[in-house]
Amino acid sequence: MLRGVAGRRTDAQARETRRRIVERAADIASRDGLDGITIGRLATDLELSKAGVLGHFGSKQELQLAALEYAVEVFRASVWEPARDAPPGLERLLAICEAWAAYAEDPPFSGGCFVATTSFEFATRAGRVHDELATVGRRWKRALTAEVEIAIEAGELPAESDADQIAFTLDAVASGTKPALYLLGDDTAPRRGLRAMRQAIGVDEAVVATR
């Protein structure tokens, strides 16, 4: 057998292969969940052997965790990064919501938001993937809550605003948009999601209370 053809790769080649596997795994998971990832499917898609795929991670769970880490980084780059230079408070909060809507409209994965899909999939399970998703979710909700609190302290939102409630609604609307878009085929969903977020924050024309 010729080394360099079917044998071991250089470190740089190995890293590149690993990256391809992780990207593909994350894309599969955005559609079919982290359990939709199988070693055999990845091997076929990427023209590798199963052992060639698994060797980079050691176990399927490690592969799932690597896909999750990558998808979280993509989420951060798509939703947080475009807003980070906006002034903290209301303006940055709205920039985050707009970046999120753009992310929903033109997603980096073929199945839309990876985090939303896998958060449902692992909501009631035990184990490291669940724990990592919970950590990521709590961190994101804390960041949203903090942003609302800055806006309240700056007087950009009413002092009696409930930061936890607003952060909850933003998060719920964001994840709840996926089935509207993909299952029901409503392509106005990202726009409606953004409008729902703006209403939750209080910058959209709210429907007037009648009682």
Added chain:
Amino acid sequence: MLRGVAGRRTDAQARETRRRIVERAADIASRDGLDGITIGRLATDLELSKAGVLGHFGSKQELQLAALEYAVEVFRASVWEPARDAPPGLERLLAICEAWAAYAEDPPFSGGCFVATTSFEFATRAGRVHDELATVGRRWKRALTAEVEIAIEAGELPAESDADQIAFTLDAVASGTKPALYLLGDDTAPRRGLRAMRQAIGVDEAVVATR
């Protein structure tokens, strides 16, 4: 082999067995999705043979469709039935939201809302399960929209209210509540979900717009 012990059952016994399988399958799917259902797991849990389980449905897909039909009926009985006698319009819409919050707080399945979980799971797939979920989802959204429209026509909500937008937000908030409750372990989620729904409708004290 003794018939009546390990052989064929009477029609009534067979129906009862089928019902047990469907209930168990729906409960598993509420946690692990419709793909989390396996014939072998059901057989072990219910102390049946795999052929005994499968014989009632013919294929796994038919079993999934039966579980879905059952779960939709449970949803209808939990969320629509308690509200059906309320006066049509705003009052009935709020009754639906309250019934939904009670359903989220004390769910009939161990993994919470079956419909929310499986709507994410099958959002980007093809096939009969996807199609049936899409039909159910559209029907439910139409019912919510119609209820909002009745409220608008009755003057209970402002004439310029956007019924589609309100129905979208109600649905998104409802499904988005599951990860807050189960993944993040926030047991205030059903209450916050109800409050988000009331704000979307316009009957909760809205945060005042500042720009």
Added chain:
DNA sequence: CCTACCGATCGGTAGG
């Protein structure tokens, strides 16, 4: 509704 199977695929390992 059971036993006794079937081929396919799963995650994973040994050894090069």
Added chain:
DNA sequence: CCTACCGATCGGTAGG
């Protein structure tokens, strides 16, 4: 990163 395996489990069938 490959070939060649492993036991376990998958959905499903034959026949009673």
